[in-house]
Amino acid sequence: KAGVTQTPRYLIKTRGQQVTLSCSPISGHRSVSWYQQTPGQGLQFLFEYFSETQRNKGNFPGRFSGRQFSNSRSEMNVSTLELGDSALYLCASSPNRGDPSTDTQYFGPGTRLTVL
Amino acid sequence: GQNIDQPTEMTATEGAIVQINCTYQTSGFNGLFWYQQHAGEAPTFLSYNVLDGLEEKGRFSSFLSRSKGYSYLLLKELQMKDSASYLCAATRSDKLIFGTGTRLQVFP
Numbered sequence: 001k002a003g004v005t006q007t008p009r010y011l012i013k014t015r016g017q018q019v020t021l022s023c024s025p026i027s028g029h030r031s032v033s034w035y036q037q038t039p040g041q042g043l044q045f046l047f048e049y050f051s052e053t054q055r056n057k058g059n060f061p062g063r064f065s066g067r068q069f070s071n072s073r074s075e076m077n078v079s080t081l082e083l084g085d086s087a088l089y090l091c092a093s094s095p096n097r098g099d100p101s102t103d104t105q106y107f108g109p110g111t112r113l114t115v116l
Numbered sequence: 117g118q119n120i121d122q123p124t125e126m127t128a129t130e131g132a133i134v135q136i137n138c139t140y141q142t143s144g145f146n147g148l149f150w151y152q153q154h155a156g157e158a159p160t161f162l163s164y165n166v167l168d169g170l171e172e173k174g175r176f177s178s179f180l181s182r183s184k185g186y187s188y189l190l191l192k193e194l195q196m197k198d199s200a201s202y203l204c205a206a207t208r209s210d211k212l213i214f215g216t217g218t219r220l221q222v223f224p
Contacts (some may be wrong), residue, residue, distance in 0.1 A: 045214075090159070
């Protein structure tokens with residue numbers, strides 16, 4: 001089975017711009033989660049989507065949004081970019097066998113976003 | 117890392133044993149994951165504990181004490197390729213909350 005894929009792998013934007021990142025989960029996985037990883041804060045949970053619905057959300061401002069399509073692919077969008085948004089954005093998919101607390105998440109390679 | 121604490125850095129020698137500790141808030145806790153992340157790569161799943169006790173998987177073992185809010189990852193017969201960050205993550209209210217990770221450097 002192919003793993004989780006994310007595009008693009010690298011992105012450079014300037015402050016005030018917006019960006020859309022894409023994630024394709026492992027075939028058959030229905031849950032997609034997004035994380036922001038920075039050296040100081042580690043991995044921080046952004047949101048999780050299941051069956052095209054946002055099921056969980058972390059403590060990020062409304063500039064961060066996402067969606068999931070019927071084929072389970074997901075996108076996240078960041079509007080009005082700030083310098084502090086520079087980070088590695090990781091997407092993870094899980095099979096979601098009914099108990100989210102036991103579902104192993106499989107991570108993609110990430111998109112490294114640099115905001116200048 | 118939202119009340120999940122693990123040491124920032126550790127060093128060890130090839131062939132040795134190292135234990136990476138993780139403490140977490142017990143309220144709402146469901147289970148505990150360990151992930152390995154090499155520099156510039158995605159985190160990869162190592163282990164999952166939901167019951168108290170030790171789970172062994174080859175050179176890696178993970179322990180959980182639910183009452184104490186404590187887990188550790190034990191790496192035996194260390195190899196150079198084990199140099200990586202090790203992330204402890206707790207499931208709480210259907211969210212996976214990560215610690216900031218422990219960077220392990222293995223020296224020859």
